[in-house]
Amino acid sequence: MHELALCLGILTTIEKQAEQHGFSQVRTVRLNIGMLAPVASEALRNCFEIASQGTMAAGAVLAIERIPARGWCATCATPVTVQDYFEACPRCGRPELITTGGDELSIAELEVD
Numbered sequence: 001m002h003e004l005a006l007c008l009g010i011l012t013t014i015e016k017q018a019e020q021h022g023f024s025q026v027r028t029v030r031l032n033i034g035m036l037a038p039v040a041s042e043a044l045r046n047c048f049e050i051a052s053q054g055t056m057a058a059g060a061v062l063a064i065e066r067i068p069a070r071g072w073c074a075t076c077a078t079p080v081t082v083q084d085y086f087e088a089c090p091r092c093g094r095p096e097l098i099t100t101g102g103d104e105l106s107i108a109e110l111e112v113d
Helices: 002-021 041-053
Strands: 026-034 061-067 071-074 080-081 097-101 103-111
Touching: 002 026, 002 103, 026 041, 041 061, 061 071, 080 097
Parallel strands: 026 061
Antiparallel strands: 026 103, 071 080, 071 097
16 A cells, blocks of 8 residues: 555655744645546545654644646647546547646645644
């Protein structure tokens, strides 16, 4: 389950931010996760609850927003929203679609004390 490794990375980032900005408690962690990212939201929440025990993020809410995937059609030269890798352009139907985003995971915001 790679969600646990993701949570450990998130907690490491939170610790670094706490050192830089001087907070001691995290109330909410807001994540942006691309629709194409291979992350199971519920598994991530469960892992975060376990991994954050004994840390400044213990008991924090993990708020997840799924971000639409983006692509660029080489035929109609248009940015589009995509649902999956290797799909045809939703505008012109041609297969020359290049995925440009949607597999990211980032901390969008921390609510802290």
